[in-house]
Amino acid sequence: MSVINIGLIGLGTVGKGVVKILHDNRENIQRKVGAELKISKILERPDYQPQPGQIGAELIISDADEFFNDPSIAIVVELIGGTGAAREYIMRAIRAKKHVITANKELIAKYGREILELAEANGVDFYFEASAGGGIPIIRPLKQCLAANNISKVMGIINGTTNYILTKMTNENREFNEVLHEAQEIGYAEADPTSDVEGYDAAYKLSILASIAFNARVSIDDIYFEGITKISPKDIEYARELGYTIKLLAIAKEVNGEIEARVHPTMIPANHPLASVNDAFNGIFVNGDAVDDVMFYGRGAGSLPTGSAVVGDIIDVARNIKFNSHCRIACTCFLEKPVKNMFDVESAYYLRLHVVDQPGVLAGIAGIFAKQNVSISSVIQKGKGTPDVELVFVTEVVKEADLQESIKQIIELPTVYKVSNVIRVENGF
Amino acid sequence: MSVINIGLIGLGTVGKGVVKILHDNRENIQRKVGAELKISKILERPDYQPQPGQIGAELIISDADEFFNDPSIAIVVELIGGTGAAREYIMRAIRAKKHVITANKELIAKYGREILELAEANGVDFYFEASAGGGIPIIRPLKQCLAANNISKVMGIINGTTNYILTKMTNENREFNEVLHEAQEIGYAEADPTSDVEGYDAAYKLSILASIAFNARVSIDDIYFEGITKISPKDIEYARELGYTIKLLAIAKEVNGEIEARVHPTMIPANHPLASVNDAFNGIFVNGDAVDDVMFYGRGAGSLPTGSAVVGDIIDVARNIKFNSHCRIACTCFLEKPVKNMFDVESAYYLRLHVVDQPGVLAGIAGIFAKQNVSISSVIQKGKGTPDVELVFVTEVVKEADLQESIKQIIELPTVYKVSNVIRVENGF
Numbered sequence: 001m002s003v004i005n006i007g008l009i010g011l012g013t014v015g016k017g018v019v020k021i022l023h024d025n026r027e028n029i030q031r032k033v034g035a036e037l038k039i040s041k042i043l044e045r046p047d048y049q050p051q052p053g054q055i056g057a058e059l060i061i062s063d064a065d066e067f068f069n070d071p072s073i074a075i076v077v078e079l080i081g082g083t084g085a086a087r088e089y090i091m092r093a094i095r096a097k098k099h100v101i102t103a104n105k106e107l108i109a110k111y112g113r114e115i116l117e118l119a120e121a122n123g124v125d126f127y128f129e130a131s132a133g134g135g136i137p138i139i140r141p142l143k144q145c146l147a148a149n150n151i152s153k154v155m156g157i158i159n160g161t162t163n164y165i166l167t168k169m170t171n172e173n174r175e176f177n178e179v180l181h182e183a184q185e186i187g188y189a190e191a192d193p194t195s196d197v198e199g200y201d202a203a204y205k206l207s208i209l210a211s212i213a214f215n216a217r218v219s220i221d222d223i224y225f226e227g228i229t230k231i232s233p234k235d236i237e238y239a240r241e242l243g244y245t246i247k248l249l250a251i252a253k254e255v256n257g258e259i260e261a262r263v264h265p266t267m268i269p270a271n272h273p274l275a276s277v278n279d280a281f282n283g284i285f286v287n288g289d290a291v292d293d294v295m296f297y298g299r300g301a302g303s304l305p306t307g308s309a310v311v312g313d314i315i316d317v318a319r320n321i322k323f324n325s326h327c328r329i330a331c332t333c334f335l336e337k338p339v340k341n342m343f344d345v346e347s348a349y350y351l352r353l354h355v356v357d358q359p360g361v362l363a364g365i366a367g368i369f370a371k372q373n374v375s376i377s378s379v380i381q382k383g384k385g386t387p388d389v390e391l392v393f394v395t396e397v398v399k400e401a402d403l404q405e406s407i408k409q410i411i412e413l414p415t416v417y418k419v420s421n422v423i424r425v426e427n428g429f
Numbered sequence: 430m431s432v433i434n435i436g437l438i439g440l441g442t443v444g445k446g447v448v449k450i451l452h453d454n455r456e457n458i459q460r461k462v463g464a465e466l467k468i469s470k471i472l473e474r475p476d477y478q479p480q481p482g483q484i485g486a487e488l489i490i491s492d493a494d495e496f497f498n499d500p501s502i503a504i505v506v507e508l509i510g511g512t513g514a515a516r517e518y519i520m521r522a523i524r525a526k527k528h529v530i531t532a533n534k535e536l537i538a539k540y541g542r543e544i545l546e547l548a549e550a551n552g553v554d555f556y557f558e559a560s561a562g563g564g565i566p567i568i569r570p571l572k573q574c575l576a577a578n579n580i581s582k583v584m585g586i587i588n589g590t591t592n593y594i595l596t597k598m599t600n601e602n603r604e605f606n607e608v609l610h611e612a613q614e615i616g617y618a619e620a621d622p623t624s625d626v627e628g629y630d631a632a633y634k635l636s637i638l639a640s641i642a643f644n645a646r647v648s649i650d651d652i653y654f655e656g657i658t659k660i661s662p663k664d665i666e667y668a669r670e671l672g673y674t675i676k677l678l679a680i681a682k683e684v685n686g687e688i689e690a691r692v693h694p695t696m697i698p699a700n701h702p703l704a705s706v707n708d709a710f711n712g713i714f715v716n717g718d719a720v721d722d723v724m725f726y727g728r729g730a731g732s733l734p735t736g737s738a739v740v741g742d743i744i745d746v747a748r749n750i751k752f753n754s755h756c757r758i759a760c761t762c763f764l765e766k767p768v769k770n771m772f773d774v775e776s777a778y779y780l781r782l783h784v785v786d787q788p789g790v791l792a793g794i795a796g797i798f799a800k801q802n803v804s805i806s807s808v809i810q811k812g813k814g815t816p817d818v819e820l821v822f823v824t825e826v827v828k829e830a831d832l833q834e835s836i837k838q839i840i841e842l843p844t845v846y847k848v849s850n851v852i853r854v855e856n857g858f
Contacts, residue, residue, distance in 0.1 A: 325752035
């Protein structure tokens, strides 16, 4: 049986998962591919300290030249993340005519076009199933199973850390900071949680998913994003009263040839399938003109789930090697589509205002909304007779620009202490 | 641009969907494939009457020789169903070195091995993504994205008709027969509903999914199946009280190298993701050793959703034609695994008994259960003081054989009028 040699860059969380899967399941994988898949070298920093008995430790080298000049390595798997060394290594591997697999969402979101073009020019495969949705099959289904469809919407929970935090806040009625610290202690959130809680991570992934779904590149710079740091237990409580659940949603739609792409906390109906995607799980909804709604659910991160997607890519590349069918599914961004400015996006909104407890407050606010063409779907007053009187509005679907202009004017009202939060609402699924 | 000619057999519901998708989305599909996909002939019965203005009507012929002897047809799509002409046509197409795509679950469940072997011997592709889960990407994800995993469980709602009926019965507290007739009127159930409501359709699909998941053929003869005709509004009501929802589940597990595969009404926890798969939607759970739980959700039937999967297969075969990479992913049933007899399967059970209203009834029944090693998890008495006194039991996980033996003895008790229903319960997800 022929052997296909794999060079692995990075033996961190996901790297260890890949090594373990290729080790534990090697027999079945061999029979599926008809070749032995063997990790032959692992590139790590000189100071990398393997644990005692760690599988693959004997394969670690730190000399990049030795790694990339090894002609026996057919597939390079990049798992160090970031856009510095990772980018350089990937370009180098492709130029050396090696097929490349990565889980690096930031790199693809920022340099995907350049890498895909280089791969195509060099006749090698560049696969990245693990870069969005972790272990969930989503990129290949979009490029193959759903290829017959014109996709109009991709919408999902694609960051496990924030979904874990929101689930805890919702189920245990707790504050964001408290839950974040707990998540950091158990390793569900990083020491620097910015990329997750501020929405960067989800925006990178949405850039990848939207580009594939709409056959047109959606740049990370075109994606509006907000994190979950401003969500309070009060918002969650009011959402529940109104029949909603709050999730950090990544939403991309194509409407009349224009794309909108955004990441932000969103109230969705409590009976929507995405509302029951809890803890660190991810869920991705896709709507296509033929298939209608489909949803993909699973673990969006973690050593073995992400490793599952990476090894799935390795198996596919190995099949291409066997059949000499590289670039069988090339970059599908063959169209160009304008991306809407966030101010032109339409949505329903939830607003929570801290107001003075006196007659006429509502009239003043309602007057401003009316002038800006913002129709109100419902209003609830909370805390009557306490110092924390709040008005909670849910609007109809209105233009972001009109909503923002209303808020500007409402803040100026002497009867309004504060606009405590504004959260978008998605009703139409 | 090169042209790939497709011959379609059957212009029924799904056939029309395929024609429509290839017509409406031809531009994007062409760019994805790099070739024009053209239906050049449609084989139908001589008495087929196209509707006025029907797309593709001019391509209809009824002479099978003319169809199969056309050397310009590279891909044959079989959409007539059944195991008579469909089987003959598929074998004939393969022998003529044409690639074949079908949505025919019964045919694959019964003759899959023979067809796959013939296809491999002739070097042509045989694809059937639409045969299980309709528009939901599931077969290709199992064979590619999840190929790194040893799969331990595939479990899902894979018959839309019965799920629609159970959803209506649950939400509207109605009888099976009444809802079935309504479903027949709106076209959600066939005039002869046997295949759906008695579980055949789900069993065929489970045979396909389990064979792929476990890399070992699971014959349709090895699958135990029951339909939903015995479910009554009372069972649904008690299920709700106990925190469960009743679904027709197809369940396949591999435990210690042995496979179990069965289709039957099942009580699942009301907060399980499959419990909220409603109406005609399907949902399929998969557990793999690397990826953990993943779920796929979408429309399991219908002209366009099923057409989406068929055209996805056409696109994939077209890519193989372009790259000459046929049989790139061949049959993966390279293992042989024993399938358990249903009597050896373990499950929890719900039992509803119509009993005499007098002291000592419970003691008699409990005594029989104890003798058979059947532990009881909960008992509820219903209808005290009416002629319809009922005892509702939920057992712990026990052996099917022990449960069946208990029932035999319980029926003999003078205090028991009737065992009204027995439904399996799945708690462990």
